[in-house]
Amino acid sequence: MDIEEFRRRGKEMVDLMCNYYTTVHERPVRSQVEPGYLRPLLPDAAPAEGESFDDILSDVQSHILPGITHWQSPSFFAYFSANSSPPGLLGEMLSSALNTIGFSWITSPASTELETIVLDWLGKLLGLPHAFLAVGPDGKLGRGGGVIQSTASEATLVALLAARSRAMAGRPPEDALRLVAYSSDQAHSCMQKACMISGTRHMRQLRARADRAWALDPEDLQAAVEADVAAGLIPFYLVATFGTTSSCAVDPLRPLGELAARHGMWMHVDAAYAGVAAILPEQRAGLDGLELAHSFDTNCHKWLLVNFDCSCLWVRDAEPLKEALSLTPHFLRAKGNALDYKDWQVPLGRRFRALKLWFVLRTYGRAGLQAYLRHHLALAATVEARVRADARFELAAPPRFALVCFRLKGASCEQNAALIESVNQTGRAFLSHTELGSQYTLRFAISGAQTQACHVDAAWQLVADKASELLGAQHL
Numbered sequence: 070m071d072i073e074e075f076r077r078r079g080k081e082m083v084d085l086m087c088n089y090y091t092t093v094h095e096r097p098v099r100s101q102v103e104p105g106y107l108r109p110l111l112p113d114a115a116p117a118e119g120e121s122f123d124d125i126l127s128d129v130q131s132h133i134l135p136g137i138t139h140w141q142s143p144s145f146f147a148y149f150s151a152n153s154s155p156p157g158l159l160g161e162m163l164s165s166a167l168n169t170i171g172f173s174w175i176t177s178p179a180s181t182e183l184e185t186i187v188l189d190w191l192g193k194l195l196g197l198p199h200a201f202l203a204v205g206p207d208g209k210l211g212r213g214g215g216v217i218q219s220t221a222s223e224a225t226l227v228a229l230l231a232a233r234s235r236a237m238a239g240r241p242p243e244d245a246l247r248l249v250a251y252s253s254d255q256a257h258s259c260m261q262k263a264c265m266i267s268g269t270r271h272m273r274q275l276r277a278r279a280d281r282a283w284a285l286d287p288e289d290l291q292a293a294v295e296a297d298v299a300a301g302l303i304p305f306y307l308v309a310t311f312g313t314t315s316s317c318a319v320d321p322l323r324p325l326g327e328l329a330a331r332h333g334m335w336m337h338v339d340a341a342y343a344g345v346a347a348i349l350p351e352q353r354a355g356l357d358g359l360e361l362a363h364s365f366d367t368n369c370h371k372w373l374l375v376n377f378d379c380s381c382l383w384v385r386d387a388e389p390l391k392e393a394l395s396l397t398p399h400f401l402r403a404k405g406n407a408l409d410y411k412d413w414q415v416p417l418g419r420r421f422r423a424l425k426l427w428f429v430l431r432t433y434g435r436a437g438l439q440a441y442l443r444h445h446l447a448l449a450a451t452v453e454a455r456v457r458a459d460a461r462f463e464l465a466a467p468p469r470f471a472l473v474c475f476r477l478k479g480a481s482c483e484q485n486a487a488l489i490e491s492v493n494q495t496g497r498a499f500l501s502h503t504e505l506g507s508q509y510t511l512r513f514a515i516s517g518a519q520t521q522a523c524h525v526d527a528a529w530q531l532v533a534d535k536a537s538e539l540l541g542a543q544h545l
């Protein structure tokens with residue numbers, strides 16, 4: 070394909086994208102295909118000769134789109150959403166076109182410098198403590214700063230590696246076997262994965278209870294840490310979550326941070342979904358004590374209109390991160406002391422992700438982003454009100470941010486599972502589920518970029534109708 074055909078095809082592709090966005094609400098939200106559907110539809114080897122782009126696009130329409138679960142549907146209420154927006158998409162396009170691999174400053178100075186600047190911008194919008202910003206209020210470079218990772222899982226791993234490097238400084242290598250990491254059992258499984266990858270032998274996932282709104286109890290943590298210290302282990306890493314995946318529970322940062330400080334632990338705050346809500350001053354209460362954390366991460370690709378991937382990680386002090394991850398082979402050695410983001414992440418290569426974040430922050434501004442978040446919070450409040458108003462349902466956790474967890478009251482796990490499956494099978498809405506205190510729980514998560522009240526109303530009506538079918542007329 071030469072550049073002139075690309076020019077023509079590119080314009081067609083933008084049309085295709087626009088048509089997709091304006092009609093996505095008509096498609097079944099959850100893909101209706103069965104596992105293995107694609108293999109019989111495609112040849113078993115790549116073509117010997119190049120094919121026309123028309124043929125390729127025709128296969129996209131007939132074979133690929135039916136196998137897509139439409140995360141951009143306004144009736145997608147499962148998991149946490151993957152936001153997309155026109156400026157986010159345009160940023161992705163431009164970054165793809167430039168196709169830089171900005172692992173060190175010299176490989177693309179603008180990509181490194183823009184990333185540092187927009188992470189300071191976003192950090193200020195979120196009200197992060199100054200220590201997390203690259204440039205402090207005095208205009209001077211500090212020890213901290215932000216970096217864009219691909220996912221919150223990577224951020225949790227990278228923070229763990231920094232914590233380990235800090236804890237192991239001056240210790241014999243065999244002490245690594247005595248390191249112990251902590252979180253609640255509501256923390257995302259990426260914490261467990263980070264421990265697996267890093268060879269962290271001891272991990273405590275402390276039980277969060279319903280009577281503490283599924284948050285980690287500092288007293289339980291204290292008891293676990295003291296028992297481990299008495300047994301000769303070395304506490305080194307604590308993950309506190311601001312908005313857990315199951316129910317959006319918020320761990321109490323201040324007492325946890327004080328405890329972490331007493332025991333020399335690194336506290337990472339995983340705010341993958343809910344962190345961006347801190348753009349709203351009224352949502353910041355749960356971040357009290359954040360200045361005690363060593364790192365904080367939030368995914369702008371979940372709820373801030375930035376296309377996947379854009380997980381923003383800030384550290385108060387970048388040195389332990391660099392000590393853990395910096396390795397410069399001869400062919401990468403450069404002069405000077407410019408910031409090389411390869412030393413802040415696991416891979417070497419990195420995309421120019423700051424561009425799309427910059428486009429989004431500039432296009433919407435603080436006021437636009439605040440209005441967007443408040444819109445979803447208001448919609449979630451209507452779902453909460455409906456759960457409360459229908460005696461057949463109960464809330465399974467205090468609603469937080471734009472997530473409502475609920476279930477059929479007094480019904481079995483199987484009945485609740487049947488309810489959600491009957492809703493999802495229609496293709497008219499897509500909800501997901503979790504387990505809270507061994508009980509099957511439905512999750513209604515509202516953060517789709519195109520979601521309006523009519524979509525929420527229709528989805529709730531569908532849930533209510535399916536509940537009526539399931540429970541029978543006597544329960545109406």
Ligand code: PLP
Pocket residue numbers: 149219220221222223257259310312313314339340341342368380
């Ligand atoms: N942490 C929390 C609290 C999450 O909710 C999620 C995903 O929903 C993750 C981590 C993992 O996110 P990622 O896919 O960016 O690794």
